[in-house]
Amino acid sequence: MKVKIPQQTRSGRTVYDVVMNLTLHWDEGLQGCCNHRLKRIEIDPLSPFVDETFVHEKLEQINLSYALEMEHALISKLAFAFAEFLWHDLGIEFDWSNIKEEL
Numbered sequence: 001m002k003v004k005i006p007q008q009t010r011s012g013r014t015v016y017d018v019v020m021n022l023t024l025h026w027d028e029g030l031q032g033c034c035n036h037r038l039k040r041i042e043i044d045p046l047s048p049f050v051d052e053t054f055v056h057e058k059l060e061q062i063n064l065s066y067a068l069e070m071e072h073a074l075i076s077k078l079a080f081a082f083a084e085f086l087w088h089d090l091g092i093e094f095d096w097s098n099i100k101e102e103l
């Protein structure tokens with residue numbers, strides 16, 4: 001089942017834009033960014049891990065908005081585990097057609 005990634009994503013009282021950002025370079029270790037200051041989830045569209053990165057950055061948003069105080073390594077592990085659940089158990093595929101690309 002394909003699920004369209006929304007242009008905005010809410011967590012508690014925070015609403016973040018979701019954008020593809022070509023200034024992020026996954027091959028230099030920056031696949032995505034949860035920019036709390038600008039309230040944006042940014043992802044390198046050239047990364048081979050776009051879907052996993054989105055789940056990770058979404059968890060970063062949740063982590064802050066619900067004051068969960070999860071360590072970054074825990075967020076990463078949880079993101080992979082939750083992504084696996086989405087893809088394999090629920091059969092969900094992300095559709096990125098609504099998301100804009102920015103320089």
Ligand SMILES: [Zn+2]
Pocket residue numbers: 056060072075
């Ligand atoms: Zn992170």
